[in-house]
Amino acid sequence: MVEFVLERGNYWAIIGLMMIGLYIAFAATNLIKRLVGLGLFQTSIILFYTSLSRISGGTAPILYGKDYKSSYEDKDSHGETAANGAEYAGEAATDAAYGYTNAGLENVYSNPLPHVLMLTAIVVGVATLAVGLAIIVRIREAYGTVESDEIREMDLQVALAEAQDEADELSLASGATRG
């Protein structure tokens, strides 16, 4: 049991971070803290993907040593097209995901694909954060606060005032038609 828990330490850490982030995103009243929680949540996903790509004994996925040389020799001797090479790389990535050792390579490499995916996810996260902060800046200018409960209170007041106005308008109009 202890081993079962310890073996999956990375996943426990990821789940913990994810839940903390989600809790902050929902429970905080301060909008900026909410964005921080969101950031934590997204970061835990990045950790999740990168820990998927880990292969025991694998190094950074850059060809070195014999692999580096043979990859160049291959090209010269067989004249493989790039598309074939890509298919080969794709197969290697698939194998790696299954935990197979890299076919035809001397050294063991981690799976590069999740890292690439997470590069995109980081960009998405940055864009979301920038838009979110920009909206919060505007909220601060329009409302004078970044506390969501205060904002809700103000909106409620506005909505009540509007409803009152409309009722007044309506009674005025019906009075006019009667008169």
Add this chain to the structure above:
Amino acid sequence: MNGDHHVILRVVAKALIPIIALFGFYVHFHGEYSPGGGFQAGVILAVSIILYSLIFGIAPTMRAVTPGFARAVAAFGFLLYTGVGVVALIRGGNFLDYDALIRDEPGGHLGQHVGIIVIELGVLFAVAGSMVTIFYAFAGRVSEIRDEDW
């Protein structure tokens, strides 16, 4: 702005900023063979501009690199990226098919080399431009928040 308090900062930054920018380009062009590439390089390049504005003030930075220019760079980078795709389309390949860029003898990869460098250049421009634009959007705003509010 009185710079007397920050003499060391200014001197060091003046020496550092060109090196940071140069390192950005190094990361970009070396990205073909080693970790690196347009995304990281773009951020590093943007950092050099942001560092300048942190030390010398936002106004002189905006005079040197105008917000309109930063936005144009971002849009240009994006167009460069998609432009490679469209050129590949016109030359008979699929969208973003680098091999179609340059007709090579079979087994040659000249198109791949050129394609990825240009694509990453587009990423570099887009990232650097949008990072600086985002920075300006926040830093360049006239603050309404008084000091005691913090």
Add this chain to the structure above:
Amino acid sequence: MIEMLSSLVPDTVAAHAPALLVVVPMITAPIAAMMPNGRIAWFLSLLATAASLLMAVVILSQVRSIEGGAVLSYAMGGWAPPAGIEFRIDGLNAMVLLLVSIIGFLATIFSWPSVKAEIRDAKIAMFYSAYLVCFTGLCGVASTGDAFNLFVFLEISSIATYVLVALGAGQDRRALPAASHYLLLGTIGASLFVVGVGFLYAATGTLNMAELSVMLPQIPNNKAVMAGYAFIVVGLGIKAAMFPLHQWLPNAYAYSPSFVTTFLAATATKVAIYALVRFLFTVFGLEFVFEGSTLIWVLMPMGIAGMVACSFQAVFQTDVRRTLAYSSVAQVGYMLLGISLATAAGVSAGLFHLFNHAIIKGALFMALAGMVLSHQGTSLNDCRGMGRTAPWTMTAFAISGLSLIGVPLTAGFQSKFALVSALLDSGWWWGALIVVFTSVLAVIYMGRILEAVFFKAPVNPNKRRKEAPLMILIPLWILAISNIWIGVQSDFVFGLARDAAAMLILGGPQ
């Protein structure tokens, strides 16, 4: 007409139609951002969406060229599919792409007077750029065959949407909290989706949806796949405004600029539902979803709860836009109900309703945009007497409103009829009763609005009110007439939905 239009396009262009559909608006977006003048940016977006519409028509004719529906596969960058990203288009994608690009094109025509009135001049060019990015993202979601690529396109469109919603702050500052709320929930939804995709990747080692659909049946009872399934359904449920996850929608629709509301109401949730359907039926497959995980106990109750609860909420709103926003969530319930039947008839009814609802809500919000333009308000009081002063706008509004209720000879009737008969076929007579009941609720909430529009005297006769400009009226009437056209002659659209459903239920991706 489809054949005629697609024959105009040269073969070399037609071969790249799946890519061009997405690429053209994508390239136009940064160009539009650089334009000094909003009118040029508008014109560029018009051209881009028109090109996308043409490509969608070409794709449709290519898909329909073979009996049973062809599957187009476009390898991005020439990398062969399982390793590279592919755009994979079958009958379902073609239908959603056609819907998004039709609405996108018509909405762009109508946008100019509305946007000019509601957005500051200096921002118009950027506004159209954000709109094009949003459009690109939606088209991308509807055409990609790669699970992670779908996430990226979903976020591209969502981030642009947050910006567009927040721009409503020029009219009403409440747009800002609405946008921030939407951003929070939307990002959480997309993140949950991407966690689910991660689980699938961990279990199979591929991200290609067609490949996933082959590999997932080989590993039954895999816990990672089940966890991934749950994450994906919840994540896409948030994006599609599935009932308990719809809290972002009413405020976002009520306070964003009226053009944005029109476009979003007609496309954004529809595309998310498409993604949900794609994952449920193609990627996970019928057996896993409906027998293994008893989705019927999740999707169907949520659909019904959404239909009933949100129809009730719609009845008690005083603002027309909020009424229609709640009605949108209720209509999502109809689609989910149809989909949860998991029969060819049920899914085709759900998809048919998806198409019709986009046209209905597009027309309704377009008419409201015309009202905002001339009258600066969308409360029920503002509506009073509009029928006399703006007869053209309001007649189109009334046609679409009747269609929303499901009056015979309108599109809404056809899809609700298809839904009810599918429910009866499966023996869910109580489901059919609920559909009828919520239609009665729709009579109440649309009836209140239509009564105010046509039979009540205006509250303040001195307020200036007039017909919407021609640029709004033309697309508005195109949508209103297509409501009637589908109501009378439903073969074309229903055929699309039926082909897509048959492909999903029987064929799977070939």
